[in-house]
Amino acid sequence: MVDENREKRRFQRIFFSIEDGVKGIIAFSDLQRGLLVAHIINISEGGLGLALSKDKKDKIVKGDQVILTHITGIEGLESLINVDAEIKWLMDDPSLEFVVFGCKFPDIPEPMRDAIGIFIDSWPMK
Numbered sequence: 001m002v003d004e005n006r007e008k009r010r011f012q013r014i015f016f017s018i019e020d021g022v023k024g025i026i027a028f029s030d031l032q033r034g035l036l037v038a039h040i041i042n043i044s045e046g047g048l049g050l051a052l053s054k055d056k057k058d059k060i061v062k063g064d065q066v067i068l069t070h071i072t073g074i075e076g077l078e079s080l081i082n083v084d085a086e087i088k089w090l091m092d093d094p095s096l097e098f099v100v101f102g103c104k105f106p107d108i109p110e111p112m113r114d115a116i117g118i119f120i121d122s123w124p125m126k
Contacts, residue, residue, distance in 0.1 A: 013044035014123045018098070021073040024050055026085075029065045036060070039098070040071065045116045047085065047105050051098035060101055062090050068103070076119045080112055 016022045018039050026036040036059055038050040048068070052060065068083040085103040092099045105113075 011044035011046040012120055013042045014120050015042045016040055016074075018051060023072045024048065025069045025072070026050075027067040027069050028059075029067070033059055035069070038101075041100065043077075043116060044120070045105075045108070045113045047088070047103050049100060049102050051100045054092070054097070054099055057090075057092060057099040060087055060090065060099070062087055062101075066103065076122070077115070079115045083108055083112060 016039075018041070022040040024038050024040045026038060028034075028036075036052070036056065038052045040048055041051050042049040064087045066085050066087060068080060068085050070081050071077045083105055084107060085105055088102050088104045090099060090101045
């Protein structure tokens, strides 16, 4: 029998609220779309969850290859520069103020992955 409530995530993650002000600057492989600033709501060694105002939801598509150019609003993640990511899922729930989406880091360099792990391990549990 399979426990459907079992956590399926491979990596430990930490969560942020919109009010924490942690943001990711996203560039698209199609440079015509410019940059996008989204709230980071969670991060792990495998990827991150983001929230975006609904008026910008047309800029993102599941399967898009993007680049996390950098993170603002928090210390300790400065080494995450120009990280390749893929948009794996989107959720546009009418009851939410934001569109939320998840990105996977398919080939993150080991030093960056280690930096995220160290950051998570040092994060005070709330």
